[in-house]
Amino acid sequence: MALRVSVIGTNYLGAAHAAGMAEFGHEVIGVDIVEERVQTLNAGRSPIFEEGLEPLLTKHTSSGRLRFTTDHREVADWADVHFLCVGTPQSPSGAADLSQVHAAADSLAPHLTRPTLVVGKSTVPVGTAPALQERLRAASPAGDGIDVAWNPEFLREAYAVEDTLRPDRIVLGVQNERAASLLKRCYAMPLSENTPIIECDLATAELIKVAANAFLATKISFINAMAQMCQAAGGDVTLLADAIGHDKRIGRDFLNAGLGFGGGCLPKDIRALAASAQDHGVTVLSDLIGSVEAINAGQRTEIAELAIEQAGGDVTGKRIAVLGAAFKPGTDDTRNSPSLTVAAHLAAHGADVHVYDPQATVDSPGISQDPTVEEALTGAEMVLHLTEWPEFRQLDPEHLATLVKNPLMIDGRLKLHRPQWAKAGWKVVQIGRAATL
Ligand SMILES: NC(=O)c1ccc[n+]([C@@H]2O[C@H](COP(=O)([O-])OP(=O)(O)OC[C@H]3O[C@@H](n4cnc5c(N)ncnc54)[C@H](O)[C@@H]3O)[C@@H](O)[C@H]2O)c1
Known part of the structure; x- marks a missing residue:
């Protein structure tokens, strides 16, 4: 009724x-x-x-x-x-x-x-x-x-x-x-x-939600730590994730290495759980969450610093295109967006940052928003793929290579088909993927 x-x-x-x-x-x-x-x-x-x-x-x-x-x-x-x-x-x-x-x-x-x-x-x-x-x-x-x-x-x-x-x-x-x-x-x-x-009971219900978010965040930070290991030792984190993901006890979801998590929920929910764990004297939990957060924040810095390194150590005045502003595909939500953190980092180092997103509006000082991928990429010395909208996987690398000043792609989400982009003349950088693949 x-x-x-x-x-x-x-x-x-x-x-x-x-x-x-x-x-x-x-x-x-x-x-x-x-x-x-x-x-x-x-x-x-x-x-x-x-x-x-x-x-x-x-x-x-x-x-x-x-x-x-x-x-x-x-x-x-x-x-x-x-x-x-x-x-x-x-x-x-x-x-x-x-x-x-x-x-x-x-x-x-x-x-x-x-x-x-x-x-x-x-x-x-x-x-x-x-x-x-x-x-x-x-x-x-x-x-x-x-x-x-x-x-x-x-x-x-x-x-x-x-x-x-x-x-x-x-x-x-x-x-x-x-x-x-x-x-x-x-x-x-x-x-x-x-x-x-x-x-x-009430307490279990309240804890179930934050436990779910903390577990998902841990999965993402775990695979990003493994991406660092693959990068250091020469392995491929995507194949690694596919392989361990076949194990039913692990599962493939939330094992996509890259720029990490953001949004209006996961980051603040795990931080609140860490604060609550501290209040209850459960420091093993707040310590665990502290590591998860540190790995996640580190991914953003790592990608931004990688971009600066690829630009020869200085991005001042250089035009950089960023694909994606929403914290994840399918939403216009930019709260705690990893993409915008990286864009802001580059803008703060003097880069001329141009962002394109299919839905989200960018309202950050020093960052321009362009209405099309083509406009964002025109004259760019580097492109960063930071939010994995499905449409970005359909882009034509050959056509885009004619627009940019330098065909250099930093794929912060490890989702672009590297051989296809390489064939069109692009250098594609992905953290944690063996260079030969
Ligand atoms: N966004 C998600 O995907 C999601 C998923 C699961 C749980 N949650 C949780 O749900 C809650 C809401 O999330 P959200 O993303 O919708 O937040 P939000 O901040 O986007 O929306 C909150 C809404 O509440 C309204 N509001 C504030 N004070 C009010 C009041 N006194 N009376 C009536 N309305 C009032 C605001 O104007 C706003 O529209 C949060 O606790 C969040 O962690 C969010």
């Missing part, structure tokens, strides 16, 4: 979740404090580039099952379940900044007059949920009638709609049967398709 669902915070996570809940048959109101975002969403448009999101928003804003507001009061007593999808950015100390979670709770609480369930989906440090429940109960007329549950989200940007509609697992951190059964009604549709469900 359909429920009334509110989704508080409607950007990368919340917009997809709100549209997904409408697709699951519920009546949904999304709440955000950014008026312009709410207007865009109410017009059935997506505030971000995310495959398939706009059609879903259009479908359900048109059907009347989905709308958006800036007023928390509208949803307080209306909804059976409130999902919190606000941001949890990194604070200067590295710990998660929970001010958006607190502000959302404070806007909602005074208007909750009947028992209700508030479900956190944002990624938070362990211990957040019980503290939030106390905060909500203290400020709300419904008092102890308010329960908090945690239902962490695992969607991947670029696959947000697919992951929302067909999640690979649903984690329910709950304190009682009422919360569990309400959440199961929210997810009745994916559950009817045998989606695995893990019911657990």
Whole structure:
């Protein structure tokens, strides 16, 4: 049976979740404090580039099952379940900044007059949920009638709609049967398709999410450390990854060596986990994460320094083209983008950096953005391939060789077909790949 669902915070996570809940048959109101975002969403448009999101928003804003507001009061007593999808950015100390979670709770609480369930989906440090429940109960007329549950989200940007509609697992951190059964009604549709469900306590649910991100980050940093080893010893990290990836216990995903991870989640989530591990005295975990972060940051510096070295030690005034600005393909998200860190490093050393990206907008001082690959490459003394958009693998190296001043490609993602580029006269540099391949 359909429920009334509110989704508080409607950007990368919340917009997809709100549209997904409408697709699951519920009546949904999304709440955000950014008026312009709410207007865009109410017009059935997506505030971000995310495959398939706009059609879903259009479908359900048109059907009347989905709308958006800036007023928390509208949803307080209306909804059976409130999902919190606000941001949890990194604070200067590295710990998660929970001010958006607190502000959302404070806007909602005074208007909750009947028992209700508030479900956190944002990624938070362990211990957040019980503290939030106390905060909500203290400020709300419904008092102890308010329960908090945690239902962490695992969607991947670029696959947000697919992951929302067909999640690979649903984690329910709950304190009682009422919360569990309400959440199961929210997810009745994916559950009817045998989606695995893990019911657990609040702390486990909070930790599951950060553990998943920390494990994925560790996999990437591990393969990048192996890339360094291959570079030093003359091996090929791509073949190595293919070979170990066939082992079912390891798997091939997240074993792509190169520029490492970025984005609005992984970097800040593992840093927050490290801070939380320190608070709990679990230094083995904070030390492990510290190494993962150091390897990841090192990849960016290494690629930037390699570019400077390939330019003869000085990039001042030299035109350098960068392919890709988004932190990964399939999104316009440039938060903590490895590509832009490298571009900024080169610009800071005096290079004339020209970036092309199919979706992302670059707003960094000293970096130009060009509307086409051709324009970015024209007159370039070096090209860096830093975000592996599929279209970059379809480029014609022969044609591009006629545009650049010097056919030198640094493939920071190890995804270009080196023999094809070499045949067209390019020198292709890839860290961790044997020169003969
Ligand atoms: N982006 C992802 O792919 C992803 C995946 C899984 C989990 N998460 C987690 O989900 C959470 C949200 O991530 P995001 O990338 O969508 O963050 P975001 O910063 O892009 O979006 C947060 C949204 O919340 C709104 N907001 C802030 N304060 C509010 C308030 N008081 N009331 C209502 N709305 C408010 C903001 O205006 C914004 O639209 C984070 O904890 C993140 O770690 C994100």
